[in-house]
Amino acid sequence: MAKQVVNRPLLEVDLLCVDFPGKGFRAKPNRVLKDVSFVIRPGETLGLVGESGSGKTTIGRAVLGLVEPSAGRIAFDGADITHASRAQRRRIARDVQVVFQDPYTSLNPSMTIESILTEPLTAAGTDRTEARRRVGDLLDRVHLPADAAHRLPREFSGGQRQRIAIARAIALGPRLVVCDEPVSALDLTTQARVLELFTEIQETTGVAYLFISHDLGVVRHVSHNVMVLFRGDVVEHGRADQVTSAPRHPYTQKLLMSAPVPDPAAQRARREQRRALAASASA
Numbered sequence: 001m002a003k004q005v006v007n008r009p010l011l012e013v014d015l016l017c018v019d020f021p022g023k024g025f026r027a028k029p030n031r032v033l034k035d036v037s038f039v040i041r042p043g044e045t046l047g048l049v050g051e052s053g054s055g056k057t058t059i060g061r062a063v064l065g066l067v068e069p070s071a072g073r074i075a076f077d078g079a080d081i082t083h084a085s086r087a088q089r090r091r092i093a094r095d096v097q098v099v100f101q102d103p104y105t106s107l108n109p110s111m112t113i114e115s116i117l118t119e120p121l122t123a124a125g126t127d128r129t130e131a132r133r134r135v136g137d138l139l140d141r142v143h144l145p146a147d148a149a150h151r152l153p154r155e156f157s158g159g160q161r162q163r164i165a166i167a168r169a170i171a172l173g174p175r176l177v178v179c180d181e182p183v184s185a186l187d188l189t190t191q192a193r194v195l196e197l198f199t200e201i202q203e204t205t206g207v208a209y210l211f212i213s214h215d216l217g218v219v220r221h222v223s224h225n226v227m228v229l230f231r232g233d234v235v236e237h238g239r240a241d242q243v244t245s246a247p248r249h250p251y252t253q254k255l256l257m258s259a260p261v262p263d264p265a266a267q268r269a270r271r272e273q274r275r276a277l278a279a280s281a282s283a
Helices: 056-063 086-092 113-123 128-141 146-150 158-170 188-205 216-222 240-245 250-258 264-282
Strands: 011-020 030-040 045-049 071-076 096-099 176-180 208-213 225-230 233-239
Touching: 011 056, 030 045, 030 056, 030 071, 030 225, 030 233, 045 056, 045 216, 056 176, 056 208, 096 158, 113 128, 113 146, 113 158, 128 146, 128 158, 158 188, 188 208, 188 216, 208 216, 216 225, 216 240, 216 250, 225 240, 225 250, 233 240, 233 250
Parallel strands: 045 208, 045 225, 096 176, 176 208
Antiparallel strands: 011 030, 011 071, 225 233
């Protein structure tokens, strides 16, 4: 795990609420996030964990300006970005980047890797010659060969494509990267390697991560703090080692019991614990 840097907050989310339109004529809005609050400091990783529909991805989209908050406040480096305009979003784009879940659809299949990596640089005003020169440095940082620059995304495996997506995200030297289920589409061995890469980049650059996942085992390896969501509510929030090894809330305990382990005996014990939790919840 990266060494935590104690500093003033980089990202502050205070009592965030998000409503989605209800289904049907005159239906009431559906509140999918309810008074969510957290802080991320420079060089720190907050893991957001929950099942599908918990609201974790909606938090990431709200931070990125892709979802309009209904209430609450989002601040980046002390500036309120809750309802930032397009011009304001363009100004902070250098500092806030994203890695999406699916490495197969997040890269333009008709562009070479060099074009994919130079695009954010030239859009930010970097000279095209300088941008092409920096591609080699980016590929080296994510442990891909220099000749990858002249190839197309389809020539790479899923793990390699996600490394390219990470290289694109860090091209501008961001201070915060929103990672939306960045390893869930990968096999377990590739997951481990990509998680190691995230940690390595954080240690060398000091970037902060908002790391979204449904898997407590995944966030344990990269997070300083973990927040667990259930149907839009925060049910547990604390240090990663505590939340992922000795959770207090029954929902977090259920998530922990659902995570697979390589030992058949331990897996069988977890299955029994999960049944016991379900029985006590229904009693």
